[in-house]
Amino acid sequence: EAGVAQSPRYKIIEKRQSVAFWCNPISGHATLYWYQQILGQGPKLLIQFQNNGVVDDSQLPKDRFSAERLKGVDSTLKIQPAKLEDSAVYLCASSSLPGQGNTGELFFGEGSRLTVL
Amino acid sequence: AQSVTQLDSQVPVFEEAPVELRCNYSSSVSVYLFWYVQYPNQGLQLLLKYLSGSTLVKGINGFEAEFNKSQTSFHLRKPSVHISDTAEYFCAVSENDAAGNKLTFGGGTRVLVKP
Numbered sequence: 001e002a003g004v005a006q007s008p009r010y011k012i013i014e015k016r017q018s019v020a021f022w023c024n025p026i027s028g029h030a031t032l033y034w035y036q037q038i039l040g041q042g043p044k045l046l047i048q049f050q051n052n053g054v055v056d057d058s059q060l061p062k063d064r065f066s067a068e069r070l071k072g073v074d075s076t077l078k079i080q081p082a083k084l085e086d087s088a089v090y091l092c093a094s095s096s097l098p099g100q101g102n103t104g105e106l107f108f109g110e111g112s113r114l115t116v117l
Numbered sequence: 118a119q120s121v122t123q124l125d126s127q128v129p130v131f132e133e134a135p136v137e138l139r140c141n142y143s144s145s146v147s148v149y150l151f152w153y154v155q156y157p158n159q160g161l162q163l164l165l166k167y168l169s170g171s172t173l174v175k176g177i178n179g180f181e182a183e184f185n186k187s188q189t190s191f192h193l194r195k196p197s198v199h200i201s202d203t204a205e206y207f208c209a210v211s212e213n214d215a216a217g218n219k220l221t222f223g224g225g226t227r228v229l230v231k232p
Contacts, residue, residue, distance in 0.1 A: 004160075033219070042121075042207050042222035043161070056219065091160060095218050104149045104168050104211065106220055108160040 002026065004109035006092050012115045018080035021112045024073070025094030031055075033106060034067055034077050035091040043091055049075065050097075082116045089113045119144040119210050123223035130198055131231050138193040138226045140208030149211040150191040151220065152182055156204045164206070167191065178202070203230045 005024040013019050025032050031050050035043035046065065048055040052072040060067065064083070069075040079086055090113075093106040124139040142148065149168050153161040165176025172184040182193045191208060205227050209220040 031218070040225075042123075042209075042224045043220075044222070045219060048219055093161075102218070104166055104218055105151060105163050106161075106218055108153075108162075110158075110160040113158075 004092055004094055004107055006090075006109035006112050008112060009110065010113050010115075012117065013082055014117050015084055016081040018078065019082060019114060020079075021077045021090050021092075021114075023075045023077070023092030023109060025075075025092070026107055028096065029094035029107070030072075030097045031095045032069055032075050033093040033095075034075070035093065037089040037091055037111070039088070046077070046090075079114075082114075084116050087114055087116045119148065119212060119221050121208050121210050121221055121223035123206075123208055123226050125226050126224065127227045127229065129229045129231060132200055133197050135194065135196050136198050136202075136228060138206050138208075138228070140191045140193065140223060142189050142191065142208070142210045144189075144210060144212065146212055149218070150182075150184060151209040151211065152176065152180070152191070152193050153207045153209060153222075154204050155207065155225075161207065164193070198228070198230050200230050200232065202228060204228060 034046045037043040046060045047057040047067045049069045067077045089111040091111045092109045096102045122141045130136045151166045152164040165174045167174050167184045175181045180195050205225045208223040211218045211220050
């Protein structure tokens with residue numbers, strides 16, 4: 001079974017530029033999450049989708065961050081314009097719904113490391 | 118709101134010695150508990166989880182954890198570590214609901230195994 005796929009793995013941009021990250025979850029997983037992991041800290045949830053709807057985006061800085069999951073499968077996270085403090089690893093994760101083989105855990109991709117200069 | 122505190126940010130340990138990583142959580146409802154490991158430049162890999170039942174949970178790579186509801190703790194242990202256990206370890210709590218398993222993570226504990 002293929003895992004969660006993310007791209008690009010690494011991205012370096014200058015502040016005020018824009019960047020986009022892509023995630024393809026495990027096949028059949030209805031729920032998709034984007035986490036931000038700043039160096040030396042634990043991951044922090046940015047946004048949670050169930051199918052193509054947003055469940056929780058309370059921690060997403062909406063003035064510069066946006067995310068979509070238009071067809072309920074893959075997802076894109078965009079930052080525009082980027083700030084220095086956005087330097088982090090952006091982790092995508094997925095899980096199935098309760099009653100659909102859900103084992104309680106999230107399955108993570110390898111992450112996209114962003115450096116803002 | 119739920120929160121997770123990992124009491125040690127770094128734990129140096131000699132090879133073949135035991136290690137314990139401490140985790141305390143707070144939540145107003147019943148929770149699921151997890152330990153994840155992160156090797157350099159990689160994503161998070163599940164070590165073990167507590168959903169219900171026995172409070173002693175065994176995971177991969179010889180790790181185990183004990184759920185203590187009265188102390189709201191979920192400490193991770195390994196009786197004898199290897200060099201390959203050098204990594205960062207994250208404790209996480211989930212309030213499972215119909216929308217999925219939203220995890221709240223602690224700040225992480227970096228384990229450095231010395232020869």
